[in-house]
Amino acid sequence: MTRGRGLSVRLKLTLSYVGFLLLAVALLLTAAWLFLIGGDGTVILQWPTLADFARVFDPGSFGPVVFIPAAIMALGFLLVFGLVGGWILAGRMLAPLDRITAATRTAARGSLSHRIELEGRHDEFRELADSFDTMLARLEAHDAERQRFAANASHELRTPLAIMQSLLDVARSDPNRDGGEIDERLRAVNVRAIELTEALLLLSRTDQRSFVPEPVDLSLVVEEAAETLVTLAEKHGVSVEVFGGEVFTSGSPALLLQLATNLLNNAIVHNVRDGGTVRVGTGVESGSAVVVIENTGERLGPQLVATLTEPFQRGTERTGGDHAGVGLGLAIVESITRAHDGMLSLRPRPSGGLHVTVRLPLVRRPA
Template structure:
């Protein structure tokens, strides 16, 4: 019998590093609460103030009273006995001691109540923070009262929770949309392979072309997702950058793409030096120009790119022809995978749906602003502004 062909080697499964465990907090020794520490501080202050007051009174009064036997000589009543310094001290110390103890007791009560009133906002903040830790992202402090340090802290905390909740909802929508978008090229690949497997005489060159197109779409989508992740993870260093060079570079790179789409592409503008990151601004200009080419008229369209200075701000403005857009739809185009009805061209140039989302993230991390406006005659106007350097 001929030897059986050797089985193909199965590559070892990739080693997945374990997820980092949450850091364990060191155990802390049990100590006095902040309320008790404030109370004791208040008591100490009251006790010291009372002791000083009683001491000053005693010293300043007793210095004028002689010690020893004291007699008063009255021409009418005759000689009579008067208390000396020792007698006064013996009579003064017990009530003074009781008065000081009363001050301490009053300080404990008053300090406890006062500390509780002062720390009440911290209790509310702590309760809300614990609720958020347990998963209730809708919890808010909403501390009433006049403006002070605690109210400002509560407002900052509420603003942080609003940002976290918004980011988590955006990430949740993004994950769902990314899963759907990544599933599309994979489903196309599987369908093509199923058809080829069922066809006794498949057209291999045509199959390879379609598989390559589906694979390139998946790669482009994955690279866009990775870019979005990097933008969120690493804030860039900002340096003076000429925004017009980024615009000209994007137009030069996409000149052939514009010709293949039958879109006239123009670039104008003077040098505009802004405070940003050169690589990110190049990517921004590339995404905006590519978006203007992809979402355009089927033939005879146009797109313009210009850089201008507007009141201390440098702006990159990209406009293109296209279908008329609903302003409500335009407001959602910076969300991931939002393409807008009627904007996508035929011919496999629909894009990944992440161009404007990446542009919005770049503008955000560079401290700029991105404004999208529907043109009355059709198409879109995108304006990205940054502080001048």
């Protein structure tokens, strides 16, 4: 928006101080002239009469001749004093605003590491400065996370493309090589690239909250996710137990189903083969709708668990078979949880595996 240049806030405050000061003094002098000084210069002790008012404004009387020049001199002195004093006081009051403005311009140039750190007791300016520092810290963290995500995404997308390029180069250099094997490997790599791209798109959509919330029964969502992955569980020799009753929250049924599917898929894949277990269910805890899932598996340290929701982080060093994934499963879960105003918590189980709790806003069962 284009705006014309106007007076500075400091000058406006100065003029406001001076105007109010002159108005107060003028009213005081007028009251002194009307109610305390008679036309002959004597002090009036009683309430003035109409004759006193008429004599005050008589040019031939002694009172106005002496009083008016003195009043004009007093007003002139107060005008100069008010301008200088008001300018100094306004500058001192607006000094924190100058620091905030300087920090804003620094941030606008792309530097998010600068902080105002305004000292002094709490007031409006310091509250504004603290809020701005908090916003800068969040923006800096978000920008660093975005840069890491872009670098990791580029690396993950480059890997299948490089593999496909290598396979094509091998096929070109050796015409007698079995084409069926190369086709199968190209197909597997292409499927992985497609899955990664779809995961990135889903992660982008959940961050935008582009859905219309509606009541969702989490118990039905969990049951549908378990039915979808029953074949995968049988392949790994993992038994899945579903528990809990109906619990309603508000959100997107499709995204919440994706959340439950990702959690259950992660619990099945990162488990012990032939004898592993997964327990998934719903309930109400401390006024929130919760989805709880825990699985057996390898022992995980707290430091590793704290990084599992970061994009492209995997719980183990295994990168082959079903364990490879795309590294976005729990990142998508956290994004969906955040989009539904919920909270995701992960903690390692002492005997191995992971315990995951998703807390979502609880709503009443729809009629």
